[in-house]
Amino acid sequence: MAKKQTAKPVDSQLKEAFIDFCLEHGKEPASIYKFAKDLKMKEVDFYNHYNSFKALKKHIWADFLKETIENLYAEESFVEYSSREKLLALYFTLIEVLKANRSYAMMDLQMMRKGDLKPTFLEVFKKHFYKFIDEILLQGKETEEIIDRPVIGDRYSEGLWIQTLFILQFWANDDSKDFEKTDAAIEKAVNVAYDLMGKSPLDSMFDFAKFIFQNR
Amino acid sequence: MSERKEQSRIPISKIQRASKFVSTGAKVGGNYIKHYSKKAFNPKMDRSQLDIDNAEDIYGSLSELKGSALKVAQMLSMDRNLLPPAYQEKFTMSQYSAPPLSYPLVVKTFQKTLGKSPDAIFDTFTKNAVNAASMGQVHQATKDGKKLAVKIQYPGVADSISSDLRLVRPFATRLFNMSNAELDHYMSEVEGKLMEEADYDLELRRSKEITEALAGKIEGLYFPKYYEEYSGGRVITMDWLDGVHLKEFLATNPSQEIKNKIGQALWDFYNFQFHELRQVHADPHPGNFMFMDDGTMGIIDFGCIKEIPEDFYENYFALLKPGFMQDKDEIDKRFKALDFFHENDSPSERKIFSTVFLEMIGMLSKPFQYDTFNFGNNAFFEEIYAMGERVSNMKEVRNSNGARGSRHGLYVNRTYFGLYNMLNQLDAEVKITKPSWLNGSTEKVA
Numbered sequence: 001m002a003k004k005q006t007a008k009p010v011d012s013q014l015k016e017a018f019i020d021f022c023l024e025h026g027k028e029p030a031s032i033y034k035f036a037k038d039l040k041m042k043e044v045d046f047y048n049h050y051n052s053f054k055a056l057k058k059h060i061w062a063d064f065l066k067e068t069i070e071n072l073y074a075e076e077s078f079v080e081y082s083s084r085e086k087l088l089a090l091y092f093t094l095i096e097v098l099k100a101n102r103s104y105a106m107m108d109l110q111m112m113r114k115g116d117l118k119p120t121f122l123e124v125f126k127k128h129f130y131k132f133i134d135e136i137l138l139q140g141k142e143t144e145e146i147i148d149r150p151v152i153g154d155r156y157s158e159g160l161w162i163q164t165l166f167i168l169q170f171w172a173n174d175d176s177k178d179f180e181k182t183d184a185a186i187e188k189a190v191n192v193a194y195d196l197m198g199k200s201p202l203d204s205m206f207d208f209a210k211f212i213f214q215n216r
Numbered sequence: 217m218s219e220r221k222e223q224s225r226i227p228i229s230k231i232q233r234a235s236k237f238v239s240t241g242a243k244v245g246g247n248y249i250k251h252y253s254k255k256a257f258n259p260k261m262d263r264s265q266l267d268i269d270n271a272e273d274i275y276g277s278l279s280e281l282k283g284s285a286l287k288v289a290q291m292l293s294m295d296r297n298l299l300p301p302a303y304q305e306k307f308t309m310s311q312y313s314a315p316p317l318s319y320p321l322v323v324k325t326f327q328k329t330l331g332k333s334p335d336a337i338f339d340t341f342t343k344n345a346v347n348a349a350s351m352g353q354v355h356q357a358t359k360d361g362k363k364l365a366v367k368i369q370y371p372g373v374a375d376s377i378s379s380d381l382r383l384v385r386p387f388a389t390r391l392f393n394m395s396n397a398e399l400d401h402y403m404s405e406v407e408g409k410l411m412e413e414a415d416y417d418l419e420l421r422r423s424k425e426i427t428e429a430l431a432g433k434i435e436g437l438y439f440p441k442y443y444e445e446y447s448g449g450r451v452i453t454m455d456w457l458d459g460v461h462l463k464e465f466l467a468t469n470p471s472q473e474i475k476n477k478i479g480q481a482l483w484d485f486y487n488f489q490f491h492e493l494r495q496v497h498a499d500p501h502p503g504n505f506m507f508m509d510d511g512t513m514g515i516i517d518f519g520c521i522k523e524i525p526e527d528f529y530e531n532y533f534a535l536l537k538p539g540f541m542q543d544k545d546e547i548d549k550r551f552k553a554l555d556f557f558h559e560n561d562s563p564s565e566r567k568i569f570s571t572v573f574l575e576m577i578g579m580l581s582k583p584f585q586y587d588t589f590n591f592g593n594n595a596f597f598e599e600i601y602a603m604g605e606r607v608s609n610m611k612e613v614r615n616s617n618g619a620r621g622s623r624h625g626l627y628v629n630r631t632y633f634g635l636y637n638m639l640n641q642l643d644a645e646v647k648i649t650k651p652s653w654l655n656g657s658t659e660k661v662a
Contacts, residue, residue: 075323075333075335076335077333077335077343081319081320084318085318085319085320086320088318088319088320088321089320089323092320092321092323092324093324096324096327176372176375177375178328180371180372180375181371181372181375183321183324183371183372184371184372186321187317187318187321190318
């Protein structure tokens, strides 16, 4: 998950140390000064990379997603997937990545308020998510898995973001063996999303209504 | 399989599933109203249209549930071996219609259980399922030039078994004319078997055991080899068997000679399991048998194995001994041992049940009374259905407190009945092989 390809990048060192601290103490470090000191760094070293713990957290989450996407592309057949399968694969792999960091992820997810669509710790995560989603939505539109509709056609990604938050929360509350229920939830949620975005009877109805209106 | 429609919506929560059953119940109720109102005008109408309507509605709702509910549909269709033909027809289809898992979830399952994706393990691997199993789906793969079948289980199947069965309960009592006690008795055995079936590690071990024990014992049968290195958790890999299902096979108009040959192999297959292995492939579903043009047959899916306990074996097959029907003491002893009789039965109940059960045994064991038996004889099967319908409508039987018949009998009866049914469809004449102690002069009971 290294950001730069140097031997021991300071930023990933910081992230690891921060996660460790949170896991061991059950809370964030008291101050950046103390945190840097424990790492035998100067406070300014921290600020060279992040301006607060909040910012650091955003990057930790963004790294989860980046790792997920790297894993996806490492899978040979991934490029051949349909748009729907790519989104499924993204969620499945993301959950696997998060599983390796569940204790940490739970701390943030449990703090999240219900209905909060813009949790701060997911800000950078969201940017990367949109980038990924835009690509697969484009693919979907090309293959006509997804129908481009006026106005709402541009807002599909927002819907998928809400779905992502739902899946994260579902996973946080999932107590089934090996999170099998989350797997099922992902499968069903993505199917619903793609069925809604795909061609539906409403499109034909709308088209028909328009025709009648124009030709009466 | 393109004709399998991917479901856009599967009832997820328990409440949704429950409401599904309620709506089915309502529909079935409606069918009865329809039936009786039609009957008011046309008194000659029989139940078969009603049965078809009911079967369609039940099937429709159960097939949307998949997992164990789907299994229950099949079970009810085959276990209630006295079920009207309309239900049978509809339910045997249920195996083929579960909505498929997405490929990414298949990949994930592989990574979880085997640590690698299917692409990394096999030379080729089909992205879509080629077949549905009731608790999962089957993909085709190749490795080193060998065709393999890879079975993958749906996530969370084991968890949902108990709650699915509880949901089926109220609905089953009504639709299948079962008393609560009878159902209890039945459900505990079914639940245990379903849990076993959901355990792929157990299935792998048993499949290996039983196929090795059977290998080369019966001419014309072959079994897949199982690959432990590519199996585990929710994945089982075995040889791919060519061949077609019974319906398609019959459509090719095989000769009577070939049909008899297959029928014989089937009979011997079960005979060997019952009497030599004392454990039996208890899922005689048409989808588990692959037929070849030359009259050989592959048998798959050893997920549902019934182990036959010694004392049950002795008591059950004693019913088939020549002269059993005339021996009053023997009847009394065996019926008690098999729970056909209860301790606190009144003499009149004893009389009713002994008549009913003797009649049923006489009917179902009829093939055993002959050296060769022609299963193509439809009259035999119609008699069985007619008797089943009559018995399940008998007031005394319906109101009987407590279930009758040993629970081990459920799967054994199911197996025999499945076997009879397949032989009937094959229209096969079979030489009745049986252990020597069952031989002797026999009374012919109609």
